[in-house]
Amino acid sequence: MAKVRTKDLMKELNLELLFGEEGIDRPIMTSDLSRPGLEMAGYFTYYPEDRVQVLGKTELSFFSKLSPAEKRSRMDQLCTEVTPAIIISREMEVPEELALAAEEKGVPVFRSPLKTSRLSSRLTNFLESKLAPTTAIHGVLVDIYGVGVLIMGKSGVGKSETALELVKRGHRLVADDCVEIRQEDQDTLIGNAPELIEHLLEIRGLGIINVMTLFGAGAVRSFKRITLVINLELWDQSKQYDRLGLEEEKMKIIDTEVTKLTVPVRPGRNLAVIIEVAAMNFRLKRMGLNAAEQFTNKLADVIEDGEH
Template sequence: MSKVRTQDLLDRFDLEIVAGEDGVHREIFTSDISRPGMEMAGYFKYYPSERLQLLGKTELSFFLELTDAEKKDRVTKLCTDVTPGIVITRAMEVPDLLIEAANEAGVPIMRSPYKTTRVISRLTNFLETKFAPFTAIHGVLVDIYGVGVLITGQSGVGKSETALELVKRGHRLVADDSVEIRQEDYDTLIGNSPPLIEHLLEIRGLGIINVMTLFGAGSVRNYKRITMVINLELWDEKKQYDRLGLEEETMKIMDVEIPKATVPVRPGRNLAVIIEVAAMNFRLKRMGINAAEEFSERLTNMIGENKNDITKGGFQGDM
Protein backbone atom coordinates (compact mmCIF):
# COMPACT_ATOMS: atom_id res chain seq x y z
CA MET A 1 0.00 0.00 0.00
CA SER A 2 1.36 3.41 -1.00
CA LYS A 3 2.07 6.19 1.43
CA VAL A 4 -0.06 9.27 0.85
CA ARG A 5 0.79 12.68 2.23
CA THR A 6 -1.12 15.94 2.10
CA GLN A 7 1.48 17.26 -0.34
CA ASP A 8 0.35 14.56 -2.81
CA LEU A 9 -3.11 16.15 -2.89
CA LEU A 10 -1.60 19.54 -3.64
CA ASP A 11 0.45 18.02 -6.46
CA ARG A 12 -2.39 15.97 -7.91
CA PHE A 13 -5.35 18.37 -7.68
CA ASP A 14 -6.00 22.04 -8.29
CA LEU A 15 -5.69 22.97 -4.60
CA GLU A 16 -4.43 26.23 -3.13
CA ILE A 17 -2.59 26.13 0.20
CA VAL A 18 -4.09 28.78 2.46
CA ALA A 19 -2.59 28.00 5.87
CA GLY A 20 -0.64 25.38 7.80
CA GLU A 21 2.17 24.97 5.27
CA ASP A 22 4.30 23.30 7.94
CA GLY A 23 1.98 20.27 7.91
CA VAL A 24 1.93 19.46 4.19
CA HIS A 25 4.01 16.34 4.85
CA ARG A 26 1.45 14.86 7.22
CA GLU A 27 0.49 11.30 6.26
CA ILE A 28 -3.05 10.30 5.33
CA PHE A 29 -4.01 6.84 6.63
CA THR A 30 -7.55 6.34 5.33
CA SER A 31 -9.58 7.02 2.20
CA ASP A 32 -12.58 8.13 4.28
CA ILE A 33 -13.33 11.84 4.14
CA SER A 34 -15.19 13.62 6.94
CA ARG A 35 -17.62 16.52 6.64
CA PRO A 36 -17.68 17.80 10.25
CA GLY A 37 -21.28 18.96 10.45
CA MET A 38 -21.98 17.56 13.94
CA GLU A 39 -18.64 18.92 15.08
CA MET A 40 -19.61 22.42 13.94
CA ALA A 41 -22.63 22.06 16.22
CA GLY A 42 -20.28 21.25 19.11
CA TYR A 43 -20.45 17.44 19.25
CA PHE A 44 -16.87 16.13 19.12
CA LYS A 45 -17.32 12.81 20.98
CA TYR A 46 -16.83 10.72 17.80
CA TYR A 47 -14.81 13.24 15.79
CA PRO A 48 -12.70 11.26 13.23
CA SER A 49 -9.68 13.54 13.55
CA GLU A 50 -7.42 11.19 11.56
CA ARG A 51 -9.46 11.74 8.39
CA LEU A 52 -9.16 14.45 5.78
CA GLN A 53 -11.75 17.12 6.74
CA LEU A 54 -13.87 18.83 4.11
CA LEU A 55 -15.83 22.04 4.69
CA GLY A 56 -18.44 22.97 2.12
CA LYS A 57 -20.97 25.76 1.87
CA THR A 58 -23.25 24.22 4.51
CA GLU A 59 -20.55 23.81 7.17
CA LEU A 60 -19.03 27.27 6.67
CA SER A 61 -22.43 29.00 6.57
CA PHE A 62 -23.32 27.40 9.90
CA PHE A 63 -19.90 28.30 11.32
CA LEU A 64 -20.36 32.00 10.48
CA GLU A 65 -23.57 32.11 12.55
CA LEU A 66 -21.81 30.99 15.74
CA THR A 67 -20.65 33.32 18.49
CA ASP A 68 -16.96 34.27 18.65
CA ALA A 69 -16.40 31.97 21.64
CA GLU A 70 -18.06 29.04 19.82
CA LYS A 71 -16.01 29.69 16.68
CA LYS A 72 -12.80 29.67 18.69
CA ASP A 73 -13.80 26.40 20.37
CA ARG A 74 -14.73 24.69 17.09
CA VAL A 75 -11.57 25.56 15.14
CA THR A 76 -9.33 24.61 18.08
CA LYS A 77 -10.95 21.17 18.29
CA LEU A 78 -10.97 20.68 14.51
CA CYS A 79 -7.22 21.24 14.16
CA THR A 80 -5.58 18.34 16.00
CA ASP A 81 -2.11 16.83 15.94
CA VAL A 82 -3.28 13.97 13.67
CA THR A 83 -5.57 15.83 11.29
CA PRO A 84 -3.93 15.48 7.83
CA GLY A 85 -5.64 18.54 6.36
CA ILE A 86 -8.78 20.59 5.81
CA VAL A 87 -10.21 21.21 2.34
CA ILE A 88 -12.43 24.24 1.63
CA THR A 89 -14.58 23.97 -1.50
CA ARG A 90 -16.17 26.49 -3.92
CA ALA A 91 -13.19 28.84 -3.45
CA MET A 92 -14.90 30.22 -0.33
CA GLU A 93 -13.14 32.63 1.96
CA VAL A 94 -11.47 30.93 4.92
CA PRO A 95 -12.34 32.44 8.34
CA ASP A 96 -9.40 34.13 10.08
CA LEU A 97 -9.93 32.10 13.26
CA LEU A 98 -9.59 28.86 11.29
CA ILE A 99 -6.39 30.10 9.63
CA GLU A 100 -4.90 31.02 13.01
CA ALA A 101 -5.79 27.64 14.55
CA ALA A 102 -4.41 25.78 11.53
CA ASN A 103 -1.11 27.67 11.57
CA GLU A 104 -0.75 27.06 15.29
CA ALA A 105 -1.46 23.32 15.03
CA GLY A 106 0.32 22.83 11.69
CA VAL A 107 -2.81 21.56 9.91
CA PRO A 108 -2.78 22.39 6.16
CA ILE A 109 -5.82 24.23 4.86
CA MET A 110 -6.36 23.75 1.12
CA ARG A 111 -8.91 25.48 -1.06
CA SER A 112 -10.57 24.14 -4.21
CA PRO A 113 -12.55 26.14 -6.78
CA TYR A 114 -14.90 23.22 -7.46
CA LYS A 115 -18.21 22.12 -5.94
CA THR A 116 -18.22 19.99 -2.80
CA THR A 117 -19.63 16.80 -4.35
CA ARG A 118 -17.08 16.89 -7.18
CA VAL A 119 -14.18 17.44 -4.78
CA ILE A 120 -15.31 14.58 -2.52
CA SER A 121 -15.68 12.25 -5.49
CA ARG A 122 -12.25 12.97 -6.93
CA LEU A 123 -10.43 12.86 -3.59
CA THR A 124 -12.17 9.61 -2.58
CA ASN A 125 -11.35 7.91 -5.89
CA PHE A 126 -7.71 8.98 -5.60
CA LEU A 127 -7.34 7.82 -2.00
CA GLU A 128 -9.16 4.52 -2.55
CA THR A 129 -6.84 3.75 -5.44
CA LYS A 130 -3.79 4.51 -3.30
CA PHE A 131 -5.04 2.43 -0.35
CA ALA A 132 -6.36 -0.50 -2.40
CA PRO A 133 -5.05 -4.00 -1.45
CA PHE A 134 -2.03 -4.86 -3.56
CA THR A 135 -0.20 -7.97 -4.75
CA ALA A 136 2.11 -9.07 -7.58
CA ILE A 137 1.78 -12.18 -9.77
CA HIS A 138 4.24 -13.81 -12.16
CA GLY A 139 2.60 -13.66 -15.56
CA VAL A 140 1.71 -11.54 -18.59
CA LEU A 141 -1.25 -9.18 -18.91
CA VAL A 142 -2.64 -8.39 -22.37
CA ASP A 143 -5.65 -6.39 -23.50
CA ILE A 144 -7.42 -8.57 -26.10
CA TYR A 145 -10.52 -7.01 -27.69
CA GLY A 146 -11.12 -5.07 -24.48
CA VAL A 147 -10.75 -8.16 -22.27
CA GLY A 148 -7.92 -8.04 -19.75
CA VAL A 149 -6.34 -11.51 -20.01
CA LEU A 150 -3.79 -12.56 -17.39
CA ILE A 151 -1.58 -15.32 -18.83
CA THR A 152 0.04 -17.48 -16.15
CA GLY A 153 2.18 -20.60 -16.16
CA GLN A 154 5.55 -21.92 -15.08
CA SER A 155 8.72 -20.23 -16.28
CA GLY A 156 9.69 -21.12 -19.85
CA VAL A 157 6.23 -22.32 -20.93
CA GLY A 158 5.97 -19.56 -23.55
CA LYS A 159 4.00 -16.72 -21.95
CA SER A 160 6.14 -13.88 -23.33
CA GLU A 161 6.37 -15.43 -26.81
CA THR A 162 2.58 -15.76 -26.86
CA ALA A 163 2.21 -12.16 -25.76
CA LEU A 164 4.54 -11.07 -28.58
CA GLU A 165 2.38 -12.88 -31.13
CA LEU A 166 -0.75 -11.28 -29.66
CA VAL A 167 0.83 -7.83 -29.95
CA LYS A 168 1.67 -8.58 -33.60
CA ARG A 169 -2.00 -9.44 -34.11
CA GLY A 170 -3.01 -5.96 -32.92
CA HIS A 171 -3.59 -6.46 -29.20
CA ARG A 172 -2.01 -4.41 -26.41
CA LEU A 173 0.60 -5.39 -23.85
CA VAL A 174 0.11 -4.21 -20.28
CA ALA A 175 2.78 -6.10 -18.33
CA ASP A 176 5.29 -8.90 -18.82
CA ASP A 177 6.93 -11.16 -16.22
CA SER A 178 5.52 -9.37 -13.16
CA VAL A 179 1.99 -7.98 -12.95
CA GLU A 180 1.20 -5.59 -10.11
CA ILE A 181 -2.45 -6.00 -9.12
CA ARG A 182 -4.56 -3.80 -6.89
CA GLN A 183 -8.11 -4.52 -5.79
CA GLU A 184 -10.46 -1.62 -6.38
CA ASP A 185 -13.90 -2.00 -4.84
CA TYR A 186 -14.93 -5.55 -3.87
CA ASP A 187 -14.92 -7.17 -7.32
CA THR A 188 -12.44 -5.26 -9.48
CA LEU A 189 -8.77 -6.08 -10.10
CA ILE A 190 -6.56 -3.59 -11.94
CA GLY A 191 -3.22 -4.78 -13.30
CA ASN A 192 -0.21 -2.74 -14.37
CA SER A 193 3.50 -3.16 -14.97
CA PRO A 194 6.26 -2.24 -12.52
CA PRO A 195 7.85 1.02 -13.74
CA LEU A 196 11.24 -0.67 -14.25
CA ILE A 197 9.95 -3.08 -16.94
CA GLU A 198 7.06 -1.08 -18.38
CA HIS A 199 6.50 -1.75 -22.13
CA LEU A 200 9.30 -4.35 -22.14
CA LEU A 201 9.16 -8.03 -23.16
CA GLU A 202 11.80 -10.67 -22.43
CA ILE A 203 12.15 -13.17 -25.28
CA ARG A 204 14.59 -16.03 -24.72
CA GLY A 205 17.23 -15.91 -27.43
CA LEU A 206 16.56 -12.25 -28.25
CA GLY A 207 16.70 -10.62 -24.84
CA ILE A 208 14.75 -7.51 -23.85
CA ILE A 209 12.66 -5.76 -26.50
CA ASN A 210 10.70 -2.50 -26.22
CA VAL A 211 7.19 -3.20 -27.51
CA MET A 212 6.18 0.46 -27.81
CA THR A 213 9.29 1.32 -29.85
CA LEU A 214 8.86 -1.66 -32.18
CA PHE A 215 5.08 -1.66 -32.66
CA GLY A 216 4.00 1.88 -31.73
CA ALA A 217 2.11 3.56 -28.90
CA GLY A 218 -1.08 1.68 -29.80
CA SER A 219 0.51 -1.64 -28.82
CA VAL A 220 0.72 -0.92 -25.08
CA ARG A 221 -1.49 0.09 -22.17
CA ASN A 222 -0.48 1.41 -18.76
CA TYR A 223 -3.13 -0.55 -16.85
CA LYS A 224 -6.12 -2.80 -17.48
CA ARG A 225 -8.89 -4.46 -15.51
CA ILE A 226 -8.29 -8.22 -15.24
CA THR A 227 -11.36 -10.17 -16.31
CA MET A 228 -10.05 -13.66 -17.07
CA VAL A 229 -7.01 -15.88 -16.47
CA ILE A 230 -5.43 -18.25 -19.01
CA ASN A 231 -3.07 -20.76 -17.42
CA LEU A 232 -0.55 -22.37 -19.77
CA GLU A 233 0.78 -25.79 -18.77
CA LEU A 234 2.82 -28.45 -20.55
CA TRP A 235 0.63 -31.16 -22.11
CA ASP A 236 0.11 -34.09 -19.75
CA GLU A 237 -1.03 -37.27 -21.52
CA LYS A 238 -2.46 -38.64 -18.26
CA LYS A 239 -4.60 -35.59 -17.58
CA GLN A 240 -8.15 -35.21 -18.81
CA TYR A 241 -8.71 -31.74 -20.27
CA ASP A 242 -12.10 -30.10 -20.65
CA ARG A 243 -13.23 -30.59 -24.26
CA LEU A 244 -16.66 -28.97 -24.15
CA GLY A 245 -16.13 -25.89 -22.01
CA LEU A 246 -18.96 -26.69 -19.58
CA GLU A 247 -16.66 -26.71 -16.56
CA GLU A 248 -15.93 -23.23 -15.28
CA GLU A 249 -12.76 -22.84 -13.22
CA THR A 250 -11.95 -19.75 -11.19
CA MET A 251 -8.80 -18.33 -9.67
CA LYS A 252 -8.95 -16.30 -6.47
CA ILE A 253 -6.75 -13.20 -6.42
CA MET A 254 -7.05 -11.45 -3.08
CA ASP A 255 -10.84 -11.35 -2.52
CA VAL A 256 -11.92 -11.64 -6.17
CA GLU A 257 -12.80 -14.81 -8.09
CA ILE A 258 -11.68 -14.55 -11.73
CA PRO A 259 -12.79 -16.99 -14.49
CA LYS A 260 -9.90 -19.26 -15.45
CA ALA A 261 -9.14 -21.56 -18.37
CA THR A 262 -6.27 -24.05 -18.61
CA VAL A 263 -4.63 -24.39 -22.04
CA PRO A 264 -2.21 -27.32 -22.54
CA VAL A 265 0.96 -26.49 -24.47
CA ARG A 266 2.55 -28.78 -27.03
CA PRO A 267 4.23 -28.35 -30.44
CA GLY A 268 1.88 -27.33 -33.23
CA ARG A 269 -0.65 -25.46 -31.09
CA ASN A 270 -1.06 -21.78 -31.92
CA LEU A 271 -1.43 -20.40 -28.40
CA ALA A 272 -1.97 -16.80 -29.51
CA VAL A 273 -4.98 -17.76 -31.64
CA ILE A 274 -6.39 -19.99 -28.89
CA ILE A 275 -6.12 -17.21 -26.29
CA GLU A 276 -7.57 -14.68 -28.74
CA VAL A 277 -10.59 -16.94 -29.34
CA ALA A 278 -10.91 -17.56 -25.59
CA ALA A 279 -11.19 -13.80 -25.04
CA MET A 280 -13.82 -13.47 -27.78
CA ASN A 281 -15.74 -16.43 -26.36
CA PHE A 282 -15.61 -14.82 -22.92
CA ARG A 283 -17.18 -11.67 -24.36
CA LEU A 284 -19.92 -13.75 -25.97
CA LYS A 285 -20.66 -15.45 -22.64
CA ARG A 286 -21.07 -12.05 -20.99
CA MET A 287 -23.55 -11.21 -23.76
CA GLY A 288 -25.54 -14.37 -22.97
CA ILE A 289 -24.23 -16.61 -25.78
CA ASN A 290 -22.66 -19.84 -24.50
CA ALA A 291 -21.67 -22.27 -27.26
CA ALA A 292 -20.97 -25.15 -24.83
CA GLU A 293 -24.39 -24.86 -23.20
CA GLU A 294 -26.07 -24.60 -26.61
CA PHE A 295 -24.31 -27.80 -27.73
CA SER A 296 -25.26 -29.57 -24.51
CA GLU A 297 -28.88 -28.54 -24.92
CA ARG A 298 -28.85 -29.63 -28.58
CA LEU A 299 -27.40 -33.00 -27.60
CA THR A 300 -29.98 -33.48 -24.86
CA ASN A 301 -32.82 -32.69 -27.28
CA MET A 302 -31.42 -35.12 -29.87
CA ILE A 303 -31.15 -37.91 -27.28
CA GLY A 304 -34.73 -37.20 -26.20
CA GLU A 305 -35.99 -37.36 -29.77
CA ASN A 306 -34.18 -40.66 -30.41
CA LYS A 307 -35.71 -42.15 -27.27
CA ASN A 308 -39.19 -41.14 -28.48
CA ASP A 309 -38.54 -42.70 -31.91
CA ILE A 310 -37.34 -45.95 -30.33
CA THR A 311 -40.38 -46.05 -28.03
CA LYS A 312 -42.78 -45.47 -30.95
CA GLY A 313 -41.00 -48.11 -33.03
CA GLY A 314 -41.29 -50.59 -30.17
CA PHE A 315 -45.03 -50.11 -29.83
CA GLN A 316 -45.54 -50.50 -33.60
CA GLY A 317 -43.56 -53.76 -33.58
CA ASP A 318 -45.76 -55.18 -30.79
CA MET A 319 -48.86 -54.37 -32.81
Protein backbone atom coordinates in the same frame (compact mmCIF):
# COMPACT_ATOMS: atom_id res chain seq x y z
CA MET B 1 5.06 3.35 4.76
CA ALA B 2 2.24 5.72 3.76
CA LYS B 3 1.05 5.35 0.16
CA VAL B 4 -0.44 8.87 0.05
CA ARG B 5 0.62 12.06 1.74
CA THR B 6 -1.14 15.41 1.92
CA LYS B 7 1.22 16.95 -0.67
CA ASP B 8 0.09 14.29 -3.22
CA LEU B 9 -3.48 15.47 -2.73
CA MET B 10 -2.43 19.10 -3.22
CA LYS B 11 -0.63 18.23 -6.48
CA GLU B 12 -3.38 15.96 -7.89
CA LEU B 13 -6.29 18.36 -7.26
CA ASN B 14 -4.29 21.58 -7.79
CA LEU B 15 -5.24 22.87 -4.33
CA GLU B 16 -4.18 26.27 -3.01
CA LEU B 17 -2.19 25.94 0.24
CA LEU B 18 -3.16 28.69 2.68
CA PHE B 19 -1.92 27.65 6.13
CA GLY B 20 -0.09 24.86 7.95
CA GLU B 21 2.63 24.22 5.37
CA GLU B 22 4.69 22.20 7.86
CA GLY B 23 2.05 19.43 7.77
CA ILE B 24 2.04 18.70 4.01
CA ASP B 25 3.97 15.46 4.62
CA ARG B 26 1.23 14.02 6.81
CA PRO B 27 0.10 10.49 5.83
CA ILE B 28 -3.46 9.81 4.62
CA MET B 29 -4.50 6.31 5.70
CA THR B 30 -8.17 6.21 4.66
CA SER B 31 -10.15 7.18 1.56
CA ASP B 32 -13.14 8.18 3.73
CA LEU B 33 -13.80 11.91 3.96
CA SER B 34 -15.45 13.89 6.74
CA ARG B 35 -17.79 16.87 6.48
CA PRO B 36 -17.73 18.03 10.09
CA GLY B 37 -21.28 19.34 10.47
CA LEU B 38 -21.98 17.88 13.92
CA GLU B 39 -18.52 18.95 15.04
CA MET B 40 -19.36 22.56 14.10
CA ALA B 41 -22.31 22.20 16.47
CA GLY B 42 -19.93 21.08 19.22
CA TYR B 43 -20.33 17.27 19.11
CA PHE B 44 -16.82 15.80 18.90
CA THR B 45 -17.46 12.41 20.59
CA TYR B 46 -17.03 10.41 17.36
CA TYR B 47 -14.94 12.93 15.41
CA PRO B 48 -12.97 11.03 12.68
CA GLU B 49 -9.83 13.12 13.11
CA ASP B 50 -7.67 10.94 10.81
CA ARG B 51 -9.76 11.78 7.71
CA VAL B 52 -9.46 14.64 5.24
CA GLN B 53 -11.96 17.29 6.43
CA VAL B 54 -14.05 19.10 3.80
CA LEU B 55 -15.73 22.37 4.75
CA GLY B 56 -18.47 23.54 2.42
CA LYS B 57 -21.06 26.31 2.37
CA THR B 58 -23.31 24.57 4.94
CA GLU B 59 -20.57 24.10 7.56
CA LEU B 60 -19.10 27.59 7.18
CA SER B 61 -22.45 29.41 7.16
CA PHE B 62 -23.38 27.61 10.41
CA PHE B 63 -19.94 28.41 11.85
CA SER B 64 -20.40 32.13 11.14
CA LYS B 65 -23.43 32.19 13.49
CA LEU B 66 -21.40 31.00 16.52
CA SER B 67 -20.02 33.22 19.29
CA PRO B 68 -16.27 34.14 19.21
CA ALA B 69 -15.50 31.72 22.08
CA GLU B 70 -17.35 28.85 20.37
CA LYS B 71 -15.56 29.54 17.09
CA ARG B 72 -12.14 29.27 18.75
CA SER B 73 -13.10 26.11 20.61
CA ARG B 74 -14.52 24.34 17.52
CA MET B 75 -11.47 25.04 15.37
CA ASP B 76 -9.04 24.07 18.13
CA GLN B 77 -10.78 20.69 18.36
CA LEU B 78 -11.04 20.31 14.58
CA CYS B 79 -7.27 20.65 14.10
CA THR B 80 -5.50 17.66 15.65
CA GLU B 81 -2.03 16.10 15.47
CA VAL B 82 -3.25 13.48 12.94
CA THR B 83 -5.67 15.48 10.74
CA PRO B 84 -4.12 15.19 7.24
CA ALA B 85 -5.82 18.26 5.71
CA ILE B 86 -8.75 20.64 5.87
CA ILE B 87 -10.11 21.72 2.47
CA ILE B 88 -12.41 24.70 1.89
CA SER B 89 -14.60 24.41 -1.23
CA ARG B 90 -15.98 27.10 -3.58
CA GLU B 91 -12.97 29.40 -2.88
CA MET B 92 -14.71 30.65 0.27
CA GLU B 93 -12.97 32.78 2.87
CA VAL B 94 -11.08 30.88 5.58
CA PRO B 95 -12.27 31.77 9.09
CA GLU B 96 -9.57 33.49 11.15
CA GLU B 97 -10.02 30.96 13.97
CA LEU B 98 -9.23 28.10 11.57
CA ALA B 99 -6.11 29.87 10.30
CA LEU B 100 -4.78 30.32 13.86
CA ALA B 101 -5.57 26.74 14.95
CA ALA B 102 -4.08 25.27 11.74
CA GLU B 103 -0.81 27.20 12.10
CA GLU B 104 -0.57 26.22 15.76
CA LYS B 105 -1.14 22.49 15.16
CA GLY B 106 0.55 22.29 11.73
CA VAL B 107 -2.60 21.16 9.89
CA PRO B 108 -2.55 22.08 6.17
CA VAL B 109 -5.52 24.17 5.06
CA PHE B 110 -6.29 24.22 1.33
CA ARG B 111 -8.81 25.98 -0.87
CA SER B 112 -10.46 24.69 -4.04
CA PRO B 113 -12.72 26.43 -6.60
CA LEU B 114 -14.81 23.25 -6.95
CA LYS B 115 -18.28 22.79 -5.46
CA THR B 116 -18.31 20.62 -2.35
CA SER B 117 -19.94 17.54 -3.95
CA ARG B 118 -17.59 17.64 -6.97
CA LEU B 119 -14.58 18.14 -4.71
CA SER B 120 -15.62 15.22 -2.47
CA SER B 121 -16.12 12.98 -5.51
CA ARG B 122 -12.65 13.76 -6.94
CA LEU B 123 -10.99 13.35 -3.54
CA THR B 124 -12.64 9.96 -2.97
CA ASN B 125 -11.76 8.67 -6.45
CA PHE B 126 -8.12 9.70 -6.09
CA LEU B 127 -7.73 8.29 -2.56
CA GLU B 128 -9.53 5.01 -3.38
CA SER B 129 -7.28 4.35 -6.37
CA LYS B 130 -4.13 5.13 -4.34
CA LEU B 131 -5.16 3.28 -1.17
CA ALA B 132 -6.68 0.23 -2.90
CA PRO B 133 -5.33 -3.20 -1.83
CA THR B 134 -2.47 -4.27 -4.13
CA THR B 135 -0.51 -7.38 -5.04
CA ALA B 136 2.04 -8.45 -7.68
CA ILE B 137 1.68 -11.60 -9.79
CA HIS B 138 4.19 -13.33 -12.08
CA GLY B 139 2.56 -13.35 -15.52
CA VAL B 140 1.77 -11.38 -18.65
CA LEU B 141 -1.21 -9.04 -19.08
CA VAL B 142 -2.56 -8.43 -22.59
CA ASP B 143 -5.63 -6.54 -23.83
CA ILE B 144 -7.31 -8.86 -26.36
CA TYR B 145 -10.43 -7.45 -28.08
CA GLY B 146 -11.09 -5.35 -24.96
CA VAL B 147 -10.73 -8.31 -22.58
CA GLY B 148 -7.91 -8.02 -20.03
CA VAL B 149 -6.27 -11.47 -20.14
CA LEU B 150 -3.71 -12.41 -17.49
CA ILE B 151 -1.50 -15.22 -18.87
CA MET B 152 0.10 -17.28 -16.12
CA GLY B 153 2.27 -20.39 -15.98
CA LYS B 154 5.63 -21.69 -14.86
CA SER B 155 8.82 -19.98 -16.00
CA GLY B 156 9.80 -21.04 -19.53
CA VAL B 157 6.33 -22.26 -20.58
CA GLY B 158 6.11 -19.58 -23.30
CA LYS B 159 4.10 -16.69 -21.79
CA SER B 160 6.22 -13.87 -23.26
CA GLU B 161 6.51 -15.56 -26.68
CA THR B 162 2.71 -15.93 -26.77
CA ALA B 163 2.34 -12.26 -25.80
CA LEU B 164 4.69 -11.27 -28.64
CA GLU B 165 2.58 -13.25 -31.12
CA LEU B 166 -0.58 -11.59 -29.75
CA VAL B 167 0.98 -8.12 -30.16
CA LYS B 168 1.90 -9.02 -33.76
CA ARG B 169 -1.77 -9.96 -34.29
CA GLY B 170 -2.82 -6.44 -33.26
CA HIS B 171 -3.46 -6.82 -29.51
CA ARG B 172 -1.94 -4.66 -26.78
CA LEU B 173 0.64 -5.47 -24.15
CA VAL B 174 0.09 -4.12 -20.64
CA ALA B 175 2.78 -5.91 -18.61
CA ASP B 176 5.32 -8.71 -18.97
CA ASP B 177 6.86 -10.83 -16.20
CA CYS B 178 5.48 -8.87 -13.23
CA VAL B 179 1.91 -7.53 -13.11
CA GLU B 180 1.02 -5.06 -10.36
CA ILE B 181 -2.66 -5.48 -9.47
CA ARG B 182 -4.86 -3.22 -7.38
CA GLN B 183 -8.44 -3.92 -6.36
CA GLU B 184 -10.80 -1.05 -6.98
CA ASP B 185 -14.38 -1.28 -5.70
CA GLN B 186 -15.46 -4.74 -4.62
CA ASP B 187 -14.82 -6.73 -7.78
CA THR B 188 -12.60 -4.71 -10.10
CA LEU B 189 -8.95 -5.67 -10.60
CA ILE B 190 -6.71 -3.23 -12.47
CA GLY B 191 -3.33 -4.46 -13.70
CA ASN B 192 -0.32 -2.44 -14.80
CA ALA B 193 3.42 -2.87 -15.32
CA PRO B 194 6.01 -1.69 -12.77
CA GLU B 195 7.48 1.57 -14.07
CA LEU B 196 10.93 0.02 -14.63
CA ILE B 197 9.69 -2.61 -17.12
CA GLU B 198 6.77 -0.77 -18.76
CA HIS B 199 6.42 -1.61 -22.51
CA LEU B 200 9.25 -4.16 -22.27
CA LEU B 201 9.05 -7.85 -23.21
CA GLU B 202 11.71 -10.46 -22.42
CA ILE B 203 12.15 -13.16 -25.08
CA ARG B 204 14.63 -15.92 -24.38
CA GLY B 205 17.34 -15.87 -27.06
CA LEU B 206 16.54 -12.27 -28.10
CA GLY B 207 16.69 -10.54 -24.74
CA ILE B 208 14.63 -7.49 -23.82
CA ILE B 209 12.65 -5.76 -26.57
CA ASN B 210 10.69 -2.50 -26.40
CA VAL B 211 7.22 -3.25 -27.77
CA MET B 212 6.27 0.42 -28.18
CA THR B 213 9.43 1.21 -30.19
CA LEU B 214 9.04 -1.88 -32.39
CA PHE B 215 5.28 -1.95 -32.96
CA GLY B 216 4.14 1.62 -32.16
CA ALA B 217 2.07 3.29 -29.45
CA GLY B 218 -1.02 1.29 -30.45
CA ALA B 219 0.64 -1.95 -29.29
CA VAL B 220 0.76 -1.01 -25.60
CA ARG B 221 -1.54 0.04 -22.77
CA SER B 222 -0.66 1.53 -19.38
CA PHE B 223 -3.30 -0.40 -17.42
CA LYS B 224 -6.24 -2.74 -17.99
CA ARG B 225 -9.01 -4.36 -15.98
CA ILE B 226 -8.37 -8.10 -15.56
CA THR B 227 -11.40 -10.25 -16.37
CA LEU B 228 -9.89 -13.55 -17.53
CA VAL B 229 -6.94 -15.66 -16.33
CA ILE B 230 -5.36 -18.22 -18.67
CA ASN B 231 -2.99 -20.67 -17.04
CA LEU B 232 -0.51 -22.31 -19.44
CA GLU B 233 0.81 -25.71 -18.32
CA LEU B 234 2.87 -28.40 -20.02
CA TRP B 235 0.63 -31.15 -21.44
CA ASP B 236 0.09 -33.91 -18.89
CA GLN B 237 -1.05 -37.23 -20.47
CA SER B 238 -2.60 -38.40 -17.21
CA LYS B 239 -4.70 -35.26 -16.71
CA GLN B 240 -8.27 -34.83 -17.99
CA TYR B 241 -8.67 -31.44 -19.68
CA ASP B 242 -12.05 -29.76 -20.14
CA ARG B 243 -13.18 -30.55 -23.69
CA LEU B 244 -16.62 -28.92 -23.66
CA GLY B 245 -16.04 -25.75 -21.65
CA LEU B 246 -19.02 -26.27 -19.35
CA GLU B 247 -17.09 -26.05 -16.10
CA GLU B 248 -16.01 -22.57 -15.08
CA GLU B 249 -13.02 -22.49 -12.77
CA LYS B 250 -12.39 -19.39 -10.67
CA MET B 251 -9.22 -17.88 -9.26
CA LYS B 252 -9.15 -15.49 -6.31
CA ILE B 253 -6.90 -12.43 -6.58
CA ILE B 254 -7.01 -10.23 -3.45
CA ASP B 255 -10.79 -10.46 -2.73
CA THR B 256 -12.03 -10.80 -6.31
CA GLU B 257 -12.86 -14.01 -8.16
CA VAL B 258 -11.85 -14.13 -11.84
CA THR B 259 -12.68 -16.78 -14.48
CA LYS B 260 -9.70 -19.08 -15.05
CA LEU B 261 -8.99 -21.39 -18.00
CA THR B 262 -6.20 -23.97 -18.10
CA VAL B 263 -4.63 -24.41 -21.54
CA PRO B 264 -2.20 -27.34 -22.05
CA VAL B 265 0.98 -26.54 -23.97
CA ARG B 266 2.62 -28.92 -26.43
CA PRO B 267 4.51 -28.54 -29.72
CA GLY B 268 2.30 -27.63 -32.66
CA ARG B 269 -0.40 -25.80 -30.66
CA ASN B 270 -0.77 -22.15 -31.66
CA LEU B 271 -1.24 -20.66 -28.21
CA ALA B 272 -1.79 -17.10 -29.44
CA VAL B 273 -4.78 -18.17 -31.56
CA ILE B 274 -6.19 -20.32 -28.73
CA ILE B 275 -5.94 -17.42 -26.25
CA GLU B 276 -7.42 -15.00 -28.82
CA VAL B 277 -10.41 -17.31 -29.35
CA ALA B 278 -10.72 -17.82 -25.56
CA ALA B 279 -11.04 -14.04 -25.13
CA MET B 280 -13.66 -13.79 -27.91
CA ASN B 281 -15.58 -16.74 -26.45
CA PHE B 282 -15.47 -15.13 -22.99
CA ARG B 283 -16.99 -11.95 -24.47
CA LEU B 284 -19.74 -13.99 -26.14
CA LYS B 285 -20.54 -15.72 -22.84
CA ARG B 286 -20.88 -12.36 -21.13
CA MET B 287 -23.32 -11.36 -23.88
CA GLY B 288 -25.36 -14.49 -23.12
CA LEU B 289 -24.17 -16.82 -25.92
CA ASN B 290 -22.67 -20.02 -24.53
CA ALA B 291 -21.67 -22.46 -27.30
CA ALA B 292 -20.95 -25.31 -24.85
CA GLU B 293 -24.40 -25.02 -23.25
CA GLN B 294 -26.10 -24.81 -26.66
CA PHE B 295 -24.25 -27.95 -27.81
CA THR B 296 -25.17 -29.83 -24.62
CA ASN B 297 -28.84 -28.83 -24.97
CA LYS B 298 -28.89 -29.95 -28.63
CA LEU B 299 -27.21 -33.23 -27.68
CA ALA B 300 -29.79 -33.82 -24.96
CA ASP B 301 -32.59 -33.19 -27.50
CA VAL B 302 -31.02 -35.63 -30.00
CA ILE B 303 -30.72 -38.33 -27.30
CA GLU B 304 -34.30 -37.69 -26.19
CA ASP B 305 -35.61 -37.92 -29.79
CA GLY B 306 -33.69 -41.17 -30.32
CA GLU B 307 -35.36 -42.71 -27.29
CA HIS B 308 -38.87 -42.03 -28.63
